[in-house]
Amino acid sequence: MDYLKKVWAIVWKDIRAEIRTKEIFSSMFIFSLLVLVIFNFSIDLLEVNPLDIAQGVLWIAFTFSGILGLNRSFLFEKENDCLQGLMLTPIDRSAIYLGKMLGNLIFMLIMEAITVPIFVVLFNIGIYDKIISLAIVIILGTLGFVTVGTLFSAMSVNIKAREVMLPILLFPIVVPVIIASVKSTGAILTGKPFDDIISWLKLIAVFDVVFLVVSFLSFEYIIEE
Amino acid sequence: MNYIIDCEKVSKSYGNISALRDVSLKLEKGSFLAIFGPNGAGKTTLLKILSNLVKPTSGTVKINGTPLDNEDGEIRKNIGVVSHNTFLYNNLTPYENLEFYGKMYNIQNLEKRIAGVVDEVGLTVRMHDPVRTFSRGMMQRLSIARVLMPDPSIIYLDEPYTGLDQHAAMKLRDILKNLKREDRTMIMITHNIERGLEVCTHVAIQVMGRIVYMEEINKVDINNFESKYFNTVGKEHY
Numbered sequence: 001m002d003y004l005k006k007v008w009a010i011v012w013k014d015i016r017a018e019i020r021t022k023e024i025f026s027s028m029f030i031f032s033l034l035v036l037v038i039f040n041f042s043i044d045l046l047e048v049n050p051l052d053i054a055q056g057v058l059w060i061a062f063t064f065s066g067i068l069g070l071n072r073s074f075l076f077e078k079e080n081d082c083l084q085g086l087m088l089t090p091i092d093r094s095a096i097y098l099g100k101m102l103g104n105l106i107f108m109l110i111m112e113a114i115t116v117p118i119f120v121v122l123f124n125i126g127i128y129d130k131i132i133s134l135a136i137v138i139i140l141g142t143l144g145f146v147t148v149g150t151l152f153s154a155m156s157v158n159i160k161a162r163e164v165m166l167p168i169l170l171f172p173i174v175v176p177v178i179i180a181s182v183k184s185t186g187a188i189l190t191g192k193p194f195d196d197i198i199s200w201l202k203l204i205a206v207f208d209v210v211f212l213v214v215s216f217l218s219f220e221y222i223i224e225e
Numbered sequence: 226m227n228y229i230i231d232c233e234k235v236s237k238s239y240g241n242i243s244a245l246r247d248v249s250l251k252l253e254k255g256s257f258l259a260i261f262g263p264n265g266a267g268k269t270t271l272l273k274i275l276s277n278l279v280k281p282t283s284g285t286v287k288i289n290g291t292p293l294d295n296e297d298g299e300i301r302k303n304i305g306v307v308s309h310n311t312f313l314y315n316n317l318t319p320y321e322n323l324e325f326y327g328k329m330y331n332i333q334n335l336e337k338r339i340a341g342v343v344d345e346v347g348l349t350v351r352m353h354d355p356v357r358t359f360s361r362g363m364m365q366r367l368s369i370a371r372v373l374m375p376d377p378s379i380i381y382l383d384e385p386y387t388g389l390d391q392h393a394a395m396k397l398r399d400i401l402k403n404l405k406r407e408d409r410t411m412i413m414i415t416h417n418i419e420r421g422l423e424v425c426t427h428v429a430i431q432v433m434g435r436i437v438y439m440e441e442i443n444k445v446d447i448n449n450f451e452s453k454y455f456n457t458v459g460k461e462h463y
Contacts, residue, residue: 013321020355088306
């Protein structure tokens with residue numbers, strides 16, 4: 001119970017700082033909005049069926065703006081060497097990982113919850129009867145992305161070219177979860193039955209569990225000097 | 226004899242570079258050790274090993290008789306670190322910073338404790354202002370409040386006077402003198418010989434990863450310590 005209280009204290013500290021600065025959320029949201037608008041203008045939706053490209057555009061917006069948030073995530077901990085301050089406290093270091101990961105997950109899900117309605121309007125796609133299945137895919141896909149992303153964000157925070165290094169390190173690892181998320185989002189948007197996406201969802205769920213366990217166990221060694 | 230800090234032949238290497246070489250250090254409860262040494266002497270590495278942030282390449286460290294490599298977080302409750310980095314979140318207020326760290330230490334009656342330590346460092350009137358609006362001296366005082374929250378029996382100070390003006394440095398010195406009276410064991414790294422000598426009970430000089438000199442303060446010729454320091458460190462370092 002104490003462990004979870006400490007995890008929540010880390011999440012709440014990040015939310016509190018974000019409410020004050022709005023640095024992570026505003027950069028993520030503006031970037032995802034720009035991606036949607038640029039794709040909307042560059043593709044003639046009278047000639048191209050939006051359902052052929054929409055799922056790809058949506059996940060490009062999610063993952064690329066997510067990278068911006070992940071890049072900022074551990075920078076706050078570098079300020080005044082706060083990560084070292086956290087490591088000096090008597091908490092299990094995996095709690096630091098869980099707290100940071102949950103914070104990133106919350107920021108990304110909020111950004112996605114605002115991005116999806118804009119996406120629906122710009123690409124003229126009806127999702128009203130598919131909201132629950134779409135939400136399941138987005139939550140599971142984002143969890144997989146953030147699980148690995150938080151770990152790599154911690155690894156790259158001391159690297160000078162971290163803005164470049166994080167996507168280079170992260171995307172090859174999260175390719176399976178992104179492909180599965182894009183495929184299942186596409187199936188949902190085209191109205192295929194839920195049974196058709198079960199195998200993709202299983203893949204995402206297995207990825208989430210495996211990388212959550214691996215990241216949880218390896219985080220301590222990654223942040224130690 | 227029971228030493229609160231007992232480190233035996235501790236070495237630390239980063240690749241081919243030796244940061245610490247066979248450092249042995251024993252301190253009794255209530256001691257205040259000031260360590261002087263040039264940049265790159267391995268002083269900060271020593272403190273990082275003693276606070277279990279970095280694992281030594283060889284040697285053993287015991288805090289209160291417990292080896293650090295068997296530590297499960299309990300020893301960290303008794304260790305506070307004040308560094309030239311404050312470990313404070315700039316976008317949070319002193320109250321929010323201390324509340325956060327207090328939760329990490331499971332401190333009971335948190336509000337009362339926060340009010341107490343903030344009062345001790347004289348920052349009560351700025352309790353709810355963001356830390357980013359603070360001067361360097363105020364941040365360093367708040368950093369001491371952060372360390373005092375769990376009431377640690379051991380405090381490490383890594384160049385705490387860095388970036389402080391005279392007024393802030395004097396205020397910090399007064400706070401350190403108060404801490405000393407509370408019978409804590411403390412180790413301070415500083416380049417400021419005068420500041421170090423006025424609060425310590427033991428003095429050490431570290432050069433190239435080795436502690437080459439260590440003595441009780443009452444056996445040290447304080448007036449000639451500066452020349453002793455420069456002779457010990459060697460001309461290549463200044």
